[in-house]
Amino acid sequence: MQARREKLRRLQDMGVNPYPHVFHRTHKAAEIKSNFDIFENKEVAIAGRLMAIRRMGKASFAHVEDSSGRIQIYVRLDEVGEQSYEIFKLSDIGDIIGLVGRVVKTRTGEITVQVMQYTLLAKTLRPIPVVKEKIEGDKRIVYDAFSDKEMRYRQRYLDLIVNPHVRDVFVKRTRIISSMREFLNQRGFLEVETPILQPLYGGATARPFTTHHNTLDMTLYLRIANELYLKRLIVGGFDAVYEFAKDFRNEGMDRFHNPEFTMMELYVAYEDYYYMMDLVEQMFCKIAEDLYGGYEIIYQGQKIDLTPPWPRVPLFEAIEKETGFDLFGKNLDELRAIAGKLHIEWDESWGEGKLIDEIFSEKVEPTLIQPTFIIDYPISLSPLAKKHRDKPGLVERFEPFIAGREMGNAFTELNDPIDQRQRFLAQLELRARGDDEAQPLDEDFLRALEYGMPPTTGLGVGIDRLVMLFTDQPSIRDVIFFPQMRPEQYKL
RNA sequence: GAGGGUGUAGCUCAGCCUGGUAGAGCAGCGGCCUUUUAAGCCGUUGGUCGAAGGUUCGAUUCCUUCCACCCUCACCA
Numbered sequence: 001m002q003a004r005r006e007k008l009r010r011l012q013d014m015g016v017n018p019y020p021h022v023f024h025r026t027h028k029a030a031e032i033k034s035n036f037d038i039f040e041n042k043e044v045a046i047a048g049r050l051m052a053i054r055r056m057g058k059a060s061f062a063h064v065e066d067s068s069g070r071i072q073i074y075v076r077l078d079e080v081g082e083q084s085y086e087i088f089k090l091s092d093i094g095d096i097i098g099l100v101g102r103v104v105k106t107r108t109g110e111i112t113v114q115v116m117q118y119t120l121l122a123k124t125l126r127p128i129p130v131v132k133e134k135i136e137g138d139k140r141i142v143y144d145a146f147s148d149k150e151m152r153y154r155q156r157y158l159d160l161i162v163n164p165h166v167r168d169v170f171v172k173r174t175r176i177i178s179s180m181r182e183f184l185n186q187r188g189f190l191e192v193e194t195p196i197l198q199p200l201y202g203g204a205t206a207r208p209f210t211t212h213h214n215t216l217d218m219t220l221y222l223r224i225a226n227e228l229y230l231k232r233l234i235v236g237g238f239d240a241v242y243e244f245a246k247d248f249r250n251e252g253m254d255r256f257h258n259p260e261f262t263m264m265e266l267y268v269a270y271e272d273y274y275y276m277m278d279l280v281e282q283m284f285c286k287i288a289e290d291l292y293g294g295y296e297i298i299y300q301g302q303k304i305d306l307t308p309p310w311p312r313v314p315l316f317e318a319i320e321k322e323t324g325f326d327l328f329g330k331n332l333d334e335l336r337a338i339a340g341k342l343h344i345e346w347d348e349s350w351g352e353g354k355l356i357d358e359i360f361s362e363k364v365e366p367t368l369i370q371p372t373f374i375i376d377y378p379i380s381l382s383p384l385a386k387k388h389r390d391k392p393g394l395v396e397r398f399e400p401f402i403a404g405r406e407m408g409n410a411f412t413e414l415n416d417p418i419d420q421r422q423r424f425l426a427q428l429e430l431r432a433r434g435d436d437e438a439q440p441l442d443e444d445f446l447r448a449l450e451y452g453m454p455p456t457t458g459l460g461v462g463i464d465r466l467v468m469l470f471t472d473q474p475s476i477r478d479v480i481f482f483p484q485m486r487p488e489q490y491k492l
Numbered sequence: 493g494a495g496g497g498u499g500u501a502g503c504u505c506a507g508c509c510u511g512g513u514a515g516a517g518c519a520g521c522g523g524c525c526u527u528u529u530a531a532g533c534c535g536u537u538g539g540u541c542g543a544a545g546g547u548u549c550g551a552u553u554c555c556u557u558c559c560a561c562c563c564u565c566a567c568c569a
Contacts, residue, residue, distance in 0.1 A: 055525085056526065056531080057524070059528090061531085106527050108528080127503085132529095134529085135529095141530080144519090149561075207568090249569075251569090256568085
């Protein structure tokens with residue numbers, strides 16, 4: 001709106017700099033509001049964005065919002081003088097202002113800063129959506145919420161200005177990650193960084209993004225996982241390493257998938273997947289405790305109790321319990337017949353592992369609301385996991401499920417280089433049959449294993465989904481600041 | 493990739509079925525108001541109705557195509 005440019009010019013004519021360099025704050029809104037007895041009648045300097053204005057001629061109320069929250073201000077002509085009151089009158093909702101004032105309580109009991117000096121810190125040229133709210137008892141009624149999802153995601157800055165609960169989600173995201181770091185650092189883990197640009201991708205089954213390096217004139221891939229690099233570091237002698245990694249997968253997008261996402265992988269030498277299950281329980285509990293002070297959380301209306309120990313249910317037992325069918329040792333035809341009886345559509349190209357996985361995700365996964373470890377998966381689904389110590393055909397692998405969702409993936413890692421080579425060769429066969437997600441053979445990784453990797457356990461946790469769980473958000477786009485979007489046609 | 497839905501003022505929406513070129517609230521602008529809080533009262537500006545084409549005397553409304561977004565499903569973490 002060009003009325004704002006006009007105001008800007010009038011301010012400049014008055015000799016006001018609409019974009020000064022600095023403003024020294026002494027306090028934030030929330031501090032003042034929660035310690036009124038200390039601040040009463042004291043002078044404070046605060047700054048923030050004007051979010052509501054109620055003008056009444058020669059005196060006005062407004063709300064200023066800073067990173068901590070909102071506080072009411074009271075501006076009187078006789079208190080700030082002609083010039084400042086004029087500047088205030090030229091202010092719009094959205095303008096960034098600074099002020100010095102006295103902390104008081106109004107007739108209705110609201111803690112308010114009575115302004116003595118009023119300074120414009122940044123004039124807005126675009127109007128921000130005005131969201132009004134009314135508090136009725138405990139209920140907060142929001143009027144004209146800024147709710148268009150496309151705009152919220154494309155212009156996240158606006159979303160953050162206008163929707164305070166969005167800010168809260170992202171603050172929690174950072175706190176979750178720091179809790180995990182703290183947890184791991186306390187246990188002596190080393191945080192490391194490994195390549196994002198990889199000459200060969202691996203460590204997961206997915207299609208990669210491809211790019212090109214000019215000087216080397218070669219194809220490089222954006223990593224789909226960092227597993228093989230972290231294991232090389234275990235070979236190198238580190239006892240426990242972890243990395244928060246941006247991974248990239250060239251697949252579809254929906255409320256659980258973004259092309260780039262954050263994964264935390266960790267590896268521990270001389271331990272197995274039983275150790276890792278204990279670690280996962282403890283880590284999730286620490287996050288819950290740091291965030292909410294207890295082990296109980298609510299996700300989409302479901303109460304979830306993270307108190308350990310979580311049940312550890314073998315995959316085949318879990319399937320049998322839900323469907324009545326024991327899939328263990330069944331061949332392809334038998335599995336297809338069972339899938340048919342369970343009304344699950346399957347594809348000719350699927351192998352045994354894929355069918356089992358499908359039956360599991362259709363029939364069992366949605367039932368796993370309370371934290372559960374599903375353990376011991378078929379070998380064919382897990383080319384990097386070590387064979388089970390007593391169950392032939394299976395590997396020592398587990399996935400924690402919470403609220404019907406897989407929250408991670410862990411194994412006792414395969415450290416036998418000959419077995420690992422055979423598994424890679426099996427993947428190559430799948431690839432030859434047209435499975436473009438099968439993993440390529442990584443000769444250097446095999447060489448590393450041939451130098452000897454200690455017994456090791458490893459874990460991967462999808463951070464975005466973890467944050468969804470702990471912040472009660474239904475879509476991955478609500479926990480990533482700038483989710484992937486088709487580019488908009490630029491219009492001003 | 494398949495199905496369903498949505499697109500009208502800066503924001504939230506009505507109007508469309510039953511064609512006659514647009515309305516409300518908030519925001520904005522002007523006025524009154526020195527304890528208001530979804531402030532109030534009076535006045536007022538603002539929209540090539542997602543884009544293109546078709547039917548029609550006439551399309552925001554009916555038809556076709558396209559674009560964008562949302563939801564569900566499929567692939568995947």
